[in-house]
Amino acid sequence: MIQIKSPRELETMAAGGRILAATHQHVKPAIQPGISTLELDAMVESFIRSHAGATPSFKGLYGFPGSACISINEEIVHGIPSPKRILAEGDIVTVDIGVYYGGFHTDSAWTYAVGRILPETQRLMDVTEASLYAGIRQAVLGNHIGDIGAAVEEVVAQARFTVVRDLVGHGVGANMHEDPQVPNHGKPKRGPKLQVGMTLAIEPMVNAGGAATRTLSDKWTIVTLDGAMSAHFEHTVAITAEGPRILTTLS
Numbered sequence: 001m002i003q004i005k006s007p008r009e010l011e012t013m014a015a016g017g018r019i020l021a022a023t024h025q026h027v028k029p030a031i032q033p034g035i036s037t038l039e040l041d042a043m044v045e046s047f048i049r050s051h052a053g054a055t056p057s058f059k060g061l062y063g064f065p066g067s068a069c070i071s072i073n074e075e076i077v078h079g080i081p082s083p084k085r086i087l088a089e090g091d092i093v094t095v096d097i098g099v100y101y102g103g104f105h106t107d108s109a110w111t112y113a114v115g116r117i118l119p120e121t122q123r124l125m126d127v128t129e130a131s132l133y134a135g136i137r138q139a140v141l142g143n144h145i146g147d148i149g150a151a152v153e154e155v156v157a158q159a160r161f162t163v164v165r166d167l168v169g170h171g172v173g174a175n176m177h178e179d180p181q182v183p184n185h186g187k188p189k190r191g192p193k194l195q196v197g198m199t200l201a202i203e204p205m206v207n208a209g210g211a212a213t214r215t216l217s218d219k220w221t222i223v224t225l226d227g228a229m230s231a232h233f234e235h236t237v238a239i240t241a242e243g244p245r246i247l248t249t250l251s
Contacts, residue, residue: 002179013247017108053102069096074224077094113125135184139239144194145194166211166213
C-alpha cells in the first residue's frame, strides 16, 4: 500500500533530508586515495548522530553492518564498509546514505571520483546524474511511475549505457522501503499514478557495460556481471501540487 504523507510529515522528512545532504557534503572532501571505506562509514555515522534525534537508517537494517553502503567501481550497491577496502586514484565510489529522523527515513546516494578518473568514467557519472534529474522532472501530479523510468532510460540509452533492471527505486517514509517500486525503465502512463504526498527514492543505477548483475559471497554486494563500472545517483522526492520537491537537499 502506498503511504501518503501530510504536509507536516513532508516537512519532517525535509528536515531529515537536510541532515542527509549535509552528511554527503561532510564526507565528500575525505574521498581521496588512501582512505578506507570503513573510515568513510565512521564519518557518516558520527556526523548523522551529531544531529539530535537523527540516526543512520542502514545500520542494522536487514542485518546490514554499516551506516552507509559504500560501493567501488564495478560494485553497484550494498558494498560493506571495510578497513581493507582502500580507495585508489582513478576509482569511483558510491556512498549511499539513509537518515532516520522524526519517525521518517530519507535516502540519497552519490557517486564520487577518487582523484583523476578516465573521461569515459566521468561521462558515465554525468549521464547517470542527468538521468536522475530527468526522472525527477517526470515526478509530477497526474504522471505515472512509468513516466519516471522511461525518462531515466531514455537518457541512459542515448548515451549507450545500460540501466540496471534487477534493482529499483522505492517509496520511502516511516519505512525505508515502501510501495511503490520505482524501476529505472518503463513506459509512460504505466504503473501507479502519482499523487500529492507520495515520497519516492528515485535512484538510477547505470552500467558502462551490460545490465546483468551478480551478488558476491558476502550476500550483500551486487556487482556488474561483466566487471564494467557502475554509477548510482539518488534523491528522495515528494510529489506536490507545485511539482517535484527534492527532500534530500540543503536548500
